[in-house]
Amino acid sequence: MTEHLKIGFIGTGVMGKSLVKHLLKAGHELAIYTRTKEKAEELVSIGATWASSPHEVAKNAQILFTMVGYPHDVEEIYFGENGILGADNKGLVVIDMTTSTPTLAQKIDKFAKERGMLALDAPVSGGDIGAQLGKLSIMCGGEKGTFDQVLPVLSLFGETILYQGPAGAGQHTKMCNQITIATGMIGVCEALAYGKKAGLDLDQVLRSISTGAAGSWSLSNLAPRMIAGNFEPGFYIKHFVKDMKIALDEAEKMNLQLPGLQLTKSMYDELVAHGYEDNGTQTLIKSYE
Structure with missing residues (x-):
């Protein structure tokens, strides 16, 4: 990879915006x-160029990142009219960072190869804070050679960047991540609900339990927001529900029961x-109020 690359980025939401800033800064x-x-005006004002379609972005890029909301959005930008895979750009590396389905990741990989392109599925964890600080965990599936090729670029906003296996393996790993978070969120909420009922100073409780065996990212980063009544999205409920549905669908295909995940999804469905x-x-803390 040359030092300064032509990079495309599709989807500049809560997290994507921060990642574009890291790439521009480099x-x-x-x-x-x-x-x-x-929604892209701020990024254009600091040096990014606006393109009129996914196809337009893909035509001239060396690496193209996508980070959109749902699998059907991924399907549209890759395979739809004016889509990425319709571009004649052999050697282009497409990296989907959306949390999507392993099946769709495998489909993108197959079609990309047929067009002389390279593909990775590379969903992330770390939320808005991780994106801003450049400390995301990035879980990658695809060809190992492609992963090695783009690792220096991923390192601009990732801290833990690991190759997980062939196409779809990144998405499967992200499902493991989301399952862990989902059931853990119930624990965080129930701990705060219990502490409140017991008349404790919840900030002081967090100081004690966040650094012990109960410690987790959600406890350190989301519990303070719960206490403060700050429900602004670092990660949207609607996207979390989508992820839990993907995990449950994949688990069903593998004949695996996940009762904890089913409970969490039912609670979030109620919030929706x-x-x-x-x-x-x-x-989710509102479920206990």
Whole structure:
């Protein structure tokens, strides 16, 4: 890889915006696309170039990142009209960072190879904070050679960047991540609900339990938001519900029962039914109020 690359980025939401900033800061040339152009204005003002479609981004890029909401969004930007895989750009590396299905990751890999392109599925964990600090965990599936090729670029915003196996393995690893978070969120909420009922100073409780055996990312980063009544999204409930559904669907294919995950999803489904889908995942604490 040359020092300064032509990089495309599709999907500049809560996390994508921070990643584009890291790439710009490193001196790379960025072309971006998002469905709502106004959401990209800040990035254009600091050096990114706006493109009119995914196809337009893919035509001239050396590496193209995608980070959108749902598997059907991924399907549309890769295979739809004016999609990425319609571009004539042999050697292009496409990296989907959306949390999507392993099956779709394998489909993208297959079609990319047929067009002389390279593909990775590379979902991330770390939320908005990890994206801002450049300390995401990135889980990669695809060809090992492709992973090695783009590792220096991934290192601009990732701290733990690991190769997990062939196409789809990154997405399967992300499901392991989401399953761990899902059931852990119940534990965080129940600990705070218990502490509140017991009349404890919840900030002081967190100081004690966050650094012990109960410690977790959710406890350190989301519990303070719960206590403060801050339900702004670092990660949307609607996207978390999507991830849990993917994990449950994949588990069913493997004849695996995940009762903890089923319980958590049912609780988040209830929040969605009450209109909280655009809130952050820490909003689960409302189930205990």
